[in-house]
Structure formats: structure tokens, C-alpha cells
Amino acid sequence: MVSHENDVSAREHSRRVRAMFGKIAGRYDLLNHLLSGYTDTRWRKHVVRKLGQELSKDGARALDVACGTGDLALRLATSTTAFVIGTDFCRPMLEIAARKSESSEAGTIPFVEADALNLPFIDSSFDAVTIAFGLRNLSNFESGLKELFRVLKPGGRAAILEFSTPVVPGFRSLFKFYFSTVLPRVGGFISGSRAAYEYLPDSVSRFPDQKRLAAMMKAAGFGEVEYQNLTGGVAAIHVGTRISQDALGHA
Ligand SMILES: C[S@@+](CC[C@H](N)C(=O)[O-])C[C@H]1O[C@@H](n2cnc3c(N)ncnc32)[C@H](O)[C@@H]1O
Numbered sequence: 001m002v003s004h005e006n007d008v009s010a011r012e013h014s015r016r017v018r019a020m021f022g023k024i025a026g027r028y029d030l031l032n033h034l035l036s037g038y039t040d041t042r043w044r045k046h047v048v049r050k051l052g053q054e055l056s057k058d059g060a061r062a063l064d065v066a067c068g069t070g071d072l073a074l075r076l077a078t079s080t081t082a083f084v085i086g087t088d089f090c091r092p093m094l095e096i097a098a099r100k101s102e103s104s105e106a107g108t109i110p111f112v113e114a115d116a117l118n119l120p121f122i123d124s125s126f127d128a129v130t131i132a133f134g135l136r137n138l139s140n141f142e143s144g145l146k147e148l149f150r151v152l153k154p155g156g157r158a159a160i161l162e163f164s165t166p167v168v169p170g171f172r173s174l175f176k177f178y179f180s181t182v183l184p185r186v187g188g189f190i191s192g193s194r195a196a197y198e199y200l201p202d203s204v205s206r207f208p209d210q211k212r213l214a215a216m217m218k219a220a221g222f223g224e225v226e227y228q229n230l231t232g233g234v235a236a237i238h239v240g241t242r243i244s245q246d247a248l249g250h251a
């Protein structure tokens with residue numbers, strides 16, 4: 001009974017999130033850049049750097065989960081030689097991603113409509129997996145982490161870019177004010193959906209902080225878990241490796 005109720009609420013959560021991103025898709029990029037002063041672009045570059053080793057392997061394959069309008073997938077494809085696939089469950093976001101990739105030097109990236117909690121790839125498919133500002137939106141963070149782990153090859157690495165908890169107290173209060181007061185007004189005005197930009201600080205406040213997310217990654221099976229704070233902890237990149245059994249000496 002409880003499990004059925006959980007299923008229903010997870011489906012309802014997904015339906016709402018998908019509808020919300022569908023509504024703001026056309027203004028998503030503009031607002032991202034505007035509200036972050038282009039910091040979001042810098043943060044995505046850090047993700048690519050963190051996975052440099054995996055992405056530069058011969059024939060490397062990378063998956064960007066919850067890719068939205070494709071900025072990280074495009075960055076991965078233009079800055080590395082890896083074959084990149086993007087997935088998201090919101091078609092309007094994917095359509096924008098596909099248009100951007102057609103007119104980019106990256107060449108056409110396959111953008112696949114898929115739920116991050118049930119990815120259409122067999123186990124151990126990718127050398128690198130990324131998710132930027134996506135994990136927070138899932139109905140179940142633990143299941144999302146396990147799914148990222150499942151599709152990684154042994155030895156492969158995942159990078160999670162997400163809003164986090166600012167580490168300097170004064171800055172934390174200032175940022176909280178901006179995030180929960182200014183951002184919903186500006187975002188709501190420009191996107192036409194105040195609810196979407198109220199959901200943003202709300203979902204961030206429910207998301208685990210840096211240490212807790214690192215612990216959740218370890219519980220999902222990742223090894224060599226570490227994180228780097230960005231812009232004083234406004235965001236953080238967590239990386240983790242699917243340690244191969246050989247490396248553990250269990251061959
Ligand atoms: C804040 S946007 C981030 C988009 C992009 N990664 C970026 O860096 O701008 C969150 C994205 O997660 C997607 N998303 C949320 N839940 C998802 C799920 N369960 N499966 C697939 N995509 C999901 C949304 O459709 C949306 O495009």
C-alpha cells in the first residue's frame with residue numbers, strides 16, 4: 001500500500017516537473033544566464049575539466065542526464081573527443097537542445113527522451129556520466145544516483161553539478177535573500193511562471209548539502225567521492241568513480 005502511494009506520488013512529482021520545464025523551456029537559457037550573471041557557463045566548464053581523463057580516452061562515451069536545453073552536452077562535445085548523448089524527459093527542452101546542436105561545431109548530438117530514473121541504456125555503457133541541476137528535481141535522489149552508477153563502466157566517473165549550501169555565513173544569508181526573494185520575482189516576470197522560480201529555491205532547500213550528498217553517493221556504490229564548492233558553495237561539483245573489481249583486487 002505504502003509502495004503504491006509512493007509510486008503515485010513519484011509519478012505526480014514527475015508529471016509536475018516535466019510540465020513546469022515544458023512551460024519555461026523557451027526562456028530557460030536566457031534566465032539561467034541572466035540570473036546567474038553567466039556563472040552557470042563557468043560552472044559547466046568545471047565539470048568538463050573534472051572528467052578530462054575519462055573524456056579523453058580513445059572511443060570515450062559520455063552521457064549527460066537531465067540535459068535540458070543541452071548546454072553541458074554541447075560543452076562536452078565541443079571540448080572533448082568523446083561521443084556524447086543527452087537525455088531528458090521534457091520534450092520542449094530537448095527540442096531546443098537539438099536545434100542548438102545542429103547549429104554548433106559539436107555536430108549533431110543524439111538527444112534522447114528518457115527518465116533519469118529509468119535510463120534506456122544497458123549496464124556499464126559510459127566512461128563518463130554527468131547531471132547538472134537535474135538530480136534535485138528527481139522524485140528520489142538515491143534511485144537517481146544508483147541509475148547513474150548502473151550505466152557507468154567500471155572505472156568510469158560521474159560528475160554531479162548542483163546548487164548547494166554556501167559555506168560563508170554572511171554570504172549564505174545574502175544569497176538566501178536573493179534566491180528566495182529576488183529570483184522568483186525576476187524569473188517569474190520573464191518566464192511567465194512564478195511557480196517555477198519559487199520551486200527553484202524550494203527544491204534547493206530540500207536538497208542535501210555537500211557532505212550529505214557525498215555520503216549518498218558512497219551509499220549508491222561510488223568510490224573516490226569528492227566535491228568542490230563553486231562560488232562559495234552556491235553550487236558544488238561532486239565526482240565519484242565506479243571502482244572496477246580489478247582495482248579492488250577482486251578479479
Ligand atoms: C534545471 S534543468 C537543468 C538542465 C541542464 N542540465 C542544465 O544544466 O541547464 C533540469 C532538467 O531536468 C529534467 N528532469 C527533471 N526530472 C527528470 C527526470 N526524472 N528524468 C529526466 N529528466 C528530468 C527537466 O526536464 C529539466 O530539463
